[in-house]
Each structure stands twice: as structure tokens, then as C-alpha cells.
Amino acid sequence: xxxxxxxxxxxxxxxxxxPVYGYRFGSRKKTLAVMGAIRGDEVQQMYVAARLxxxxxxxxxxGAFAPDLGVLVVPCAGQFSMNVSKRFWPLDNTDINRMxxxxxxxxxxxxxxxxxFRALQGYRWGVHLASFYLPGDFVPHVRIxxxxxxxxxEGLDFGLPYLMIRKPHPYDTxxxxxxxxxxxxxxxxxxxxxxxxxxxxxxxxxxxxVLYFLAKKGMLPYKLPEGVRRFLSEKGLLGSELPxxxxxxxVKEENLVNIHNKAGGILIRYHxxxxxxxxxxxxxEIIDPYTTDVREKIRAPKDGTLFFAHHGQLIAGRSIVFRxxxxxxxxx
Amino acid sequence: MIETxxxxxxxxxxxxxxxxxxxxxxxxxxxxxxxxTGTHGDELEGQYVAWxxxxxxxxxxxxxxxxxxxxxxxxxxxxxxIYRGLPGFDLDMNRIFPGSRNxxxxxxxxxxIIRDIKGADLCIDIHASNIFLREIPQVRINxxxxxxxxxxxxxxxxxxxxxxSAATVLESTLAYSLNMLDTKTLVVxxxxxxxxxxxxxxxxxxxxxxxxxxLGMLAEPGPAVKQPVVSTDGxxxxxxxxxxxxxxxxxxxxxxVKKGQLVGLIADSLDGGTKxxxxxxVDGLVFTLREYPVVNEGSLIARILGGIGTNKKxxxxxxxEQADEKKSASSVKGGxxxxxxxxxxxxxxxxxx
Numbered sequence: 001x002x003x004x005x006x007x008x009x010x011x012x013x014x015x016x017x018x019p020v021y022g023y024r025f026g027s028r029k030k031t032l033a034v035m036g037a038i039r040g041d042e043v044q045q046m047y048v049a050a051r052l053x054x055x056x057x058x059x060x061x062x063g064a065f066a067p068d069l070g071v072l073v074v075p076c077a078g079q080f081s082m083n084v085s086k087r088f089w090p091l092d093n094t095d096i097n098r099m100x101x102x103x104x105x106x107x108x109x110x111x112x113x114x115x116x117f118r119a120l121q122g123y124r125w126g127v128h129l130a131s132f133y134l135p136g137d138f139v140p141h142v143r144i145x146x147x148x149x150x151x152x153x154e155g156l157d158f159g160l161p162y163l164m165i166r167k168p169h170p171y172d173t174x175x176x177x178x179x180x181x182x183x184x185x186x187x188x189x190x191x192x193x194x195x196x197x198x199x200x201x202x203x204x205x206x207x208x209x210v211l212y213f214l215a216k217k218g219m220l221p222y223k224l225p226e227g228v229r230r231f232l233s234e235k236g237l238l239g240s241e242l243p244x245x246x247x248x249x250x251v252k253e254e255n256l257v258n259i260h261n262k263a264g265g266i267l268i269r270y271h272x273x274x275x276x277x278x279x280x281x282x283x284x285e286i287i288d289p290y291t292t293d294v295r296e297k298i299r300a301p302k303d304g305t306l307f308f309a310h311h312g313q314l315i316a317g318r319s320i321v322f323r324x325x326x327x328x329x330x331x332x
Numbered sequence: 333m334i335e336t337x338x339x340x341x342x343x344x345x346x347x348x349x350x351x352x353x354x355x356x357x358x359x360x361x362x363x364x365x366x367x368x369t370g371t372h373g374d375e376l377e378g379q380y381v382a383w384x385x386x387x388x389x390x391x392x393x394x395x396x397x398x399x400x401x402x403x404x405x406x407x408x409x410x411x412x413x414i415y416r417g418l419p420g421f422d423l424d425m426n427r428i429f430p431g432s433r434n435x436x437x438x439x440x441x442x443x444x445i446i447r448d449i450k451g452a453d454l455c456i457d458i459h460a461s462n463i464f465l466r467e468i469p470q471v472r473i474n475x476x477x478x479x480x481x482x483x484x485x486x487x488x489x490x491x492x493x494x495x496x497s498a499a500t501v502l503e504s505t506l507a508y509s510l511n512m513l514d515t516k517t518l519v520v521x522x523x524x525x526x527x528x529x530x531x532x533x534x535x536x537x538x539x540x541x542x543x544x545x546x547l548g549m550l551a552e553p554g555p556a557v558k559q560p561v562v563s564t565d566g567x568x569x570x571x572x573x574x575x576x577x578x579x580x581x582x583x584x585x586x587x588x589v590k591k592g593q594l595v596g597l598i599a600d601s602l603d604g605g606t607k608x609x610x611x612x613x614v615d616g617l618v619f620t621l622r623e624y625p626v627v628n629e630g631s632l633i634a635r636i637l638g639g640i641g642t643n644k645k646x647x648x649x650x651x652x653e654q655a656d657e658k659k660s661a662s663s664v665k666g667g668x669x670x671x672x673x674x675x676x677x678x679x680x681x682x683x684x685x
Contacts, residue, residue, distance in 0.1 A: 011628040013576045014602070091628055092464060093416060098501075105572065108630035133422035134436065170503040171427045258434055264341035289344045316348070317341035318437040 001025055001057045006119040009080055011108050012090070022074045022119060025056040029070035031219065033123040033185070034210060035176060036074055038097050038116070039088065040081025041196040044203060045129040048192060049075040051207040059211075059220060066219040072123070077116050098171070100179040117179065126180045127210055130189040134320065135311040139273045140202045142209070143189040145177050150186045156248045157216040158188065158209040161274070162307070162325075166253040188213075193273065251325050256307060259322040261286050263295040267315040275306045277324070284321055289314075303327040337403070338444025340437050348437070350445060352403045353382070355389045357396025363549050366449045367540070368403040369458040371425050371506065373410020373417070377523040378458035380533035381540075388537060395551045400544075401452070406445060406506075414526070416462065427501070429509040446509055453547055454484065455517040456540065457507050463525035464624040465632060466585050469532050471560070472519045474498055477511045482562065485518055487546055489539030489557035492619075496563075524623045561640065569614045571634040573598055573627040575607040585621040595634055598627060614638035 002024040010017040036042070036049030053073050059065060076082065081090055088095045094109045102114025120126060132138070141162035142155045155163040172178050180187040190209060192202035214220040261267075265286040271277055277300040286296040298321050308323035315321065333356075339349035367385060369378025382404035389400055405411050409419045418425050418438050431442030449455050461467040471485040471493045478495045485493045502508055510517040520536060523529040538555050545554025573579070577598040583589055589612040598608040612618075616638035622631070 011576050011630065013578065013626060013628075087422075091626065091631075092462070095422065105570075106630060107572065107632055108628040111630040135420070170500050171423065173500045260434075262341075264343045266343070314343035316343055316437050318440045320436055 001053070001060060006074065007115040009112065011112075012080060015080065018079045020074065020077045020079070020115075020119075022072050023053045023056070025060050025069075025071040025073075026065040027068055027070040029068050030072075030123040031068065031070045032125045032127065032210075032214065033072040033120045034074065034127045034129065035077075035116070035120060036129050037076040037078045037082065038176070039095065039131060040078045040083075040085065040090075041087045042076075042078060042129075042131050043082075043196055044192055044194045044198055045131060046076045046082075047198050048129050048190075048203045048206045049073050051203060052210055055207060055211060064221055069214065069219040071214075072120075074116075074119065077112070097176055098174045100174055100176050101183070113176075117176070117183075120176075120180065121183055121185070123185050125213075126185040126187040127213075128176050128180070128187065128189045129206065130177070130191060131195040132191065134308075136320075137193050137273050137309050137311055138191045139305070139307050140192050140205050140209075141190075141307075143177075143191060145172060145175075145181060145187070145189075147178065147181050149181045149184075152250075154186060155188055156250070157213045158190070158248070159212040159216075160190070160205070160209050160248060163248050163250045164253055165250065249325075251307070255326070257301060257304065257324045257326055258320050259283065259298060259301065259324060261296055261298055261315060261319055261321050262317055264315060264317040265289050265295050266292075266313055267310060267321065269309060271306055271309070271322075273306050273309050277304065277306060279303050286315065298322070300324065337448045338441055340441060348409060348441065350403065350406060350408070350441060352401045352448070353386055355386065355393075355396070355400045355402070357393060357398060357400075357549070359397050360399045363398030363547060364452040365398070365400045365540075365544060365547065365549060366403065366452040366455040367400065367458065368406060368445075368449065368455060368506070370403075370405035370411055371407055371457070372459065372462070372525075373407050373413065373415045374463055374525040375416075375460035376411075376526060376528050377460035377532060379404060380528045380530055381458055381536055384533060385537050385540060388541070392541075392550065392552075396549065397551055398453075398547075398549045400549070401449075403445070403449075416525075426506060427504040429504055429506045430513075442506075445506070446513070449510060450513050450515050452515050454543065455507075455510055455515055456488075456520060456543075457517055458520045458522075458536070460523045460525050460527075461521065461620075461623075464622065466524040466621050466623045467521050468492070468586060468619045469520070469522040469535055470494055470619075472496060472521055474502065474508060474511070477516075481511075481516060481518060484516065484543060484546070486560060487539060487543040487554070487557060488518065488520065488560075489535055489542060489555075490520065490522075490560050491558070492561045492563070494563045567637070567639045569612075569616065569636045569638055570632065571595060571610050571612070571636065573608065573610070573629060573631045573633055576628050577601070577607045578625045579622050579627045579631075579633060580625075581621060583618055583621070585618060587618050589616065589618055589636065591615050595636075596622070610634075612636055616640065 005019045006022045008017050008019050037046035089109050096109050099109045099113035102117050103110040104114045142158045142160050143164040144152050144155045145168050146165050177187050177189050190206050192206040193199045263286045269284045271283045279302045281300045284298040304324040304326040307325050310321050333354045337350040339347045382402050407425050428442050430446045431439040469490045471490050473481045473495050476498050507517040507519045522532045542554040542557045544550045581596040582594045593612050595610045597606050600607050616636040620635035622633045
């Protein structure tokens with residue numbers, strides 16, 4: 001393992017210069033780069049990357065790396081926001097993940113995006129440990145932006161429960177994922193359950209999925225991640241026999257069913273991401289914040305697996321309370 | 333008459349409501365002008381225009397033909413909380429249009445706004461700069477719609493018209509969405525965030541009356557307006573901070589400067605030193621100037637319009653930005669990788685509205 005200073009952030013008056021570190025493993029070839037936290041609340045993403053640093057370090061010591069495997073892990077490039085409890089750039093609230101590919105002569109967050117992107121360029125594969133723009137909990141999954149630049153099926157090699165295919169929106173074109181693809185790195189975003197607090201189980205699953213991906217490429221010893229196996233088993237997605245590959249299910253984002261609420265109030269959730277629900281099952285209630293009277297019952301519109309659940313206790317009307325993978329839409 | 337365009341319940345005893353002031357003249361259904369502002373919660377320049385225009389039109393009610401809808405706050409929660417974006421939501425409101433009835437609450441709201449404005453003869457979307465920069469009054473137009481819109485923009489009494497390139501990320505703006513729905517929409521940018529510059533507002537109101545007369549919405553001659561410089565007349569240079577500290581301007585917004593002239597300096601208040609002196613790279617007009625003193629490395633300090641001659645204190649457009657933006661991506665999917673790279677690398681955050 002080699003700890004290298006990628007660049008230093010010296011952009012804020014009265015703040016000390018902040019070095020951004022990367023951890024390199026294996027050969028000097030640019031095989032895989034993993035980007036952890038970019039935003040200031042991505043504690044889980046930083047933690048997953050940190051666990052990967054430990055795992056890669058141990059594997060490297062064991063001599064398990066294939067000769068042509070070279071890995072870079074950047075646990076965090078959002079320290080300046082993280083240390084003051086801000087999600088975005090502290091001065092102007094701009095989001096570095098809406099500034100890629102960056103610009104070295106541009107404004108502050110464009111310059112930071114440029115420095116991050118330069119450190120991450122040239123890798124064969126890229127993994128961004130990402131967070132979502134809506135506050136909520138997910139089923140752990142790998143997500144691919146369907147740009148046409150890379151084969152989507154490669155996402156199956158992470159062995160996570162779901163592979164989500166997303167058609168890019170205009171605002172996606174300034175994200176790390178999109179630009180990394182354009183710069184010829186095959187790119188995957190991995191979503192674990194949480195953002196601003198640590199969920200050990202899904203953090204382990206996310207970190208192991210990266211090792212599993214490299215194992216599938218013949219660059220690390222093969223092993224189905226224990227966390228993934230346990231998850232699949234608990235959800236009845238595994239038979240008695242361990243499959244040769246994963247049982248990853250491919251889902252197109254446009255096929256998800258959004259379950260909305262009409263009323264605002266306090267959200268009482270009865271189901272959680274990864275739960276299989278039947279049509280008509282009571283998923284949640286919206287209760288009056290003054291009296292606890294039930295204002296609305298949220299029921300499953302069809303059979304399926306819950307993919308996303310709103311996170312907060314308070315909820316406005318017309319929000320997305322759940323996203324559901326309908327049973328008949330699930331891929332292979 | 334105050335009307336509610338769309339609303340959604342908030343969690344605790346309140347509703348998010350988008351409202352408009354409908355001012356109807358004779359033959360109210362024949363023509364419609366939409367004046368919208370308040371998409372970014374820290375931009376208040378449009379508040380003066382909304383207020384003053386309603387008063388002016390009330391006085392001119394006998395001459396008014398058709399309907400003027402004034403939407404003063406597309407993002408009421410942002411305005412009331414001094415927050416540029418949408419509270420509780422990561423995306424800029426001007427990146428979620430045309431919205432959707434099947435997504436989040438804010439996308440539902442955005443879709444309701446679009447549906448209400450759609451079909452107007454003209455929409456004028458008023459923005460200020462953010463709190464960091466001060467801008468001269470200008471109209472920004474996507475090159476895809478320039479042919480249709482530049483003639484109308486010239487009536488708006490603004491100082492210049494910036495025809496910018498078609499970056500993919502801008503396809504989620506209110507103006508782009510409406511223009512794609514054949515509702516002509518002009519974006520006005522002026523002043524500074526969190527402040528109101530009444531003289532700029534009055535300048536725009538004169539322009540609005542002029543364009544109303546042109547559209548046949550005023551039964552009286554439109555007021556005379558100044559001729560703006562259109563973007564191709566000059567070229568723009570950027571001045572960015574190379575160090576963090578406190579910006580001390582040495583010129584005024586709108587000044588004409590010489591190449592090498594001191595524009596400002598970055599002070600180090602800890603040791604009394606000067607971290608950087610910033611000089612103009614060209615002869616030209618300072619049409620954008622840093623307003624907020626705290627700067628980071630990279631903060632934009634000034635945009636200077638050169639190439640317009642020393643005796644021509646008019647404004648024109650960022651040729652540099654245009655040239656860059658013209659290289660930028662035109663679609664979300666497809667195109668060769670090399671072409672996409674060139675386009676994305678060239679994006680320089682010019683016309684961000």
C-alpha cells in the first residue's frame with residue numbers, strides 16, 4: 001500500500017490546507033479506481049472506501065493481487081464540507097458532483113472537480129460510492145448510467161442484489177459517473193443503504209462487492225461476499241445451492257413504480273427497502289402531526305420488492321414514499 | 333386577481349403554494365404575457381419588477397389588451413429561508429423543468445408551473461446574479477432559439493444580449509422547457525443576489541412595456557428603448573482569484589479599464605499582507621464584478637468585455653464563453669467519445685441560468 005497526496009485544497013481563508021489522499025495497491029497499472037465521499041455528508045461512502053483500503057491492504061500482503069492489478073482508493077475529497085457539517089461547498093453551496101469534468105482555470109468547485117478528475121482518469125474501471133439526491137434508504141445496488149459507452153451487463157459482476165440501469169437526465173451530464181464514462185473508464189455507482197450515518201451491514205456488502213468484481217475479472221481470489229450471500233439468503237433469493245455467479249436482478253429505473261402520498265404529516269413506515277410486499281399491503285401511514293389521527297394509508301399498488309423508502313419522519317404531500325420493483329418487471 | 337397555480341401540502345400545517353397576480357385588460361383571452369421570477373431564493377431583483385409592474389399596469393389598465401400574469405415566487409420556500417435552492421432537495425429548481433406529475437413534490441410543482449405558463453405569447457424569466465457577483469442588465473438566449481428571440485430581446489431595454497451555446501445541462505431550465513413547448517421565453521439577468529437595484533428594475537419595466545406594445549398588448553405607443561450590444565460584438569476575459577482571502581475592489585462595476593490596470597487585490601487580514609493583485613488582461617468594460625468580499629481560490633472576480641473600443645462603453649458578449657460553449661454537448665446520449673470529451677471539457681460555466 002502506498003499513501004499518496006493527490007492534491008491539496010487551500011481554497012478557504014482561515015482554514016488550514018487540506019491534503020486529499022489516495023491509497024494505491026498492487027501494480028502501477030491503472031486497473032480500478034474507487035472514489036469515496038465527495039459531498040460533506042457522505043460518511044457511509046467514506047467508510048466503505050476506508051474498509052476497502054483495509055481489505056486491499058490485507059490482500060496485497062497476502063500476495064493475492066494478480067500481477068496486472070493496480071488499484072487506487074480515494075476515501076474522501078469532501079473534508080472542507082464534512083468538517084463543518086455541510087453537504088456542499090461551504091461558501092457558495094455548489095455541488096462538486098455537478099461540476100465534472102471540471103476546469104482548472106474556472107471557479108473553485110470546477111477546479112476541485114478538475115483535480116479529482118485528473119487523479120481518477122485513465123483507469124479501466126471506476127467505482128463511485130455515491131449518494132442520492134433524495135433523502136431515503138436504498139436496497140444496496142450498483143447503478144449504471146446508460147450512455148451507450150459501456151456494456152451494462154458488466155454491472156452484474158459486482159454480485160449485488162440489484163443492477164439499476166438509469167437513462168441520464170440533462171443534469172446527470174455534469175456528474176463524475178457520466179464524465180468518467182465519456183473519458184473511457186467503465187463506470188459504476190454503488191449505493192449502500194445510507195449516507196450520513198454508517199450502516200455496517202451494507203457497508204460491508206458494498207466493499208465486498210468491489211472485491212467480488214475483481215475476482216470475477218480473475219484479478220483476486222474468487223469468493224461470493226458473505227454479506228451478499230446472507231442478504232440474498234434472507235430475502236429468499238438463493239436456493240439451497242450457491243449459484244455459480246450472482247443472482248443479481250437487473251432493473252430499469254423507468255420501470256420502478258413510484259408510490260406517492262397525498263397528505264403531509266408524520267410518516268410511520270411499516271416496511272423497509274428489500275421487503276417483498278403484496279398488492280394492498282399497508283406500507284406506511286401519514287398521521288396528523290397535532291393529533292396522530294391517520295390522514296392517509298399508503299398501500300402497495302402491486303406485488304413487488306421495495307427498492308427505496310423515504311427517510312425522514314416528516315413528509316410533504318406529493319412526495320415519493322417508496323419506489324417498488326414490480327414483480328412482473330424484474331429481469332432475469 | 334391573485335390565483336393559485338399549484339400547491340402541495342407541507343408536513344406540518346402549511347401548504348406550498350405557487351401564486352400569480354393576473355392582470356386582465358380588454359380582450360383578456362387574446363394575448364398573454366407571463367412575468368416570472370423567484371426561482372432562486374437568493375435572487376430578489378425580480379421582486380421590485382413584480383411589484384412595480386403591477387402598479388404601472390393598474391395605471392394603464394384602460395390601455396391594456398390581453399392578460400399579464402405575474403409570478404413573483406416560483407420558489408417561495410427558498411425566498412422565505414434565504415436559500416438559493418429548494419430546501420430539503422439537492423437540485424437547483426432551474427434544473428428540474430419541465431418537472432413531472434409522477435416524481436417528487438418539487439417536480440410536481442415545476443410541472444404545474446410549466447402547464448400554467450405554456451401557451452403564453454411571451455414569458456420573461458427574471459433572475460438576479462447570486463450574492464457573489466453583480467451583473468449589468470442583460471438577456472441570455474440559447475443559440476437554438478436565437479433567431480426567434482433576439483428581435484424580442486432587443487425591445488427589453490437591456491444593456492446587452494448574450495447568445496450562449498446549447499449545453500445539455502441547461503435543457504432542464506424553465507426557459508429551455510418553455511421554448512421547446514413553443515412558448516417564447518426570454519431570460520433576464522441583472523443586479524446582485526439578496527439585494528434590489530431599483531434602477532435596473534425600472535429599466536426592465538420600460539422594456540416590458542415596449543415589448544407589450546410590440547405584441548399588441550398596449551393600446552399606446554411603446555416607450556423608447558436603448559439598443560443593446562449583441563454578444564458577437566466583443567470578447568470576454570475572465571479574472572479569477574488565485575488565492576483565498578478578502579477581495580478589495582479598485583474599480584467600480586461598469587467602469588472601463590485599461591489593460592494592466594489594477595482591478596482589485598486579495599487581502600490577508602491575518603498578517604496585513606496582500607496575497608494577490610488582479611489586473612485587467614484587456615482594455616474593456618467591467619460588466620461583472622465581485623460583490624461578496626470572501627473569496628476562495630478560483631472565485632470569479634470580474635468579467636471584462638474587450639474589443640468594443642474605448643469610446644464605446646456598451647456591453648457585449650462573452651466570446652470566449654460562447655466559443656467554449658459551442659463545443660459543448662448537445663445531447664445526453666450518443667456521439668463519439670472524443671467529441672463528447674471535447675464538448676464536456678469545454679464547458680466553462682458561462683450562462684448558468
